[in-house]
Structures are given as structure tokens and as C-alpha cells.
Amino acid sequence: MSNFELLGQWEITEAWLREASSWIVVNSDSAKNGLNNFKEYLSHNELELALDELAEVAMNFPQSHRFWDSMCQAAASMKLDERSNAFATQWAATRGV
Structure with a gap:
């Protein structure tokens, strides 16, 4: 991946x-x-630590399905498949709320 592509992915x-x-x-x-x-x-530019921090906040306080969808997309963007799947599970659990 070129530096230009990497910067785009970070954005x-x-x-x-x-x-x-x-x-x-x-x-x-x-x-x-x-x-x-x-x-x-x-x-x-510590994106994974930023993701972790948001996940920590969310574990202590219920969040909306919109939050979990965004977290799922962020994790998928970083190719963190296991976390993306976990966030997708949270999204599904809160979607009807």
C-alpha cells in the first residue's frame, strides 16, 4: 500500500x-x-487506541445502534475483523432499541 493510499485509509x-x-x-x-x-x-494518529477508548466508554454506558455501526465500520477499516464482528453483534442487539 502506498503512502497516499495509507493516508486515505487513515482518513x-x-x-x-x-x-x-x-x-x-x-x-x-x-x-x-x-x-x-x-x-x-x-x-x-493512534487510531486503534482511539477505538479502544470509545469501546471502553461504551461498555460502561449503553450506546445506540448508530454508535455500534460506526465502531463496526472503523474496526473493519482497520482490518480488525474480530472487533468488527463483536461491534456488529452489539449493533444488532441495540438496533431495535
Whole structure:
């Protein structure tokens, strides 16, 4: 993969992560701290750590199916198939909610 292609893939992944973060329900200091950590990881182009941080916040507070869909897409974009499948399961579980 060329540097140009890699940069494009990072931008796609970052967009999915930002989309997911926009759906986070912030209802505690813990969630706020998690989002701050997420932003810090993004600023250093640590996309997998940013994904992990959002997943951690989501495990402590119920999130919408839109959040899980974005997380699934972000993980798939990074070729993290196992996590993408886990997020897809969460998406399916919350879709009717």
C-alpha cells in the first residue's frame, strides 16, 4: 500500500471514529474523560487506541445502534475483523432499541 493510499485509509478510519464519538452519550465524568483520551489518541494518529477508548466508554454506558455501526465500520477499516464482528453483534442487539 502506498503512502497516499495509507493516508486515505487513515482518513476513512478517523472519520468513522469521529462519527462514533458523536453518538456517545456523555452522562458522567468517566465518559468525559474517555472522550478526552479518545481525542488525544486521534491527535497522535493512534487510531486503534482511539477505538479502544470509545469501546471502553461504551461498555460502561449503553450506546445506540448508530454508535455500534460506526465502531463496526472503523474496526473493519482497520482490518480488525474480530472487533468488527463483536461491534456488529452489539449493533444488532441495540438496533431495535
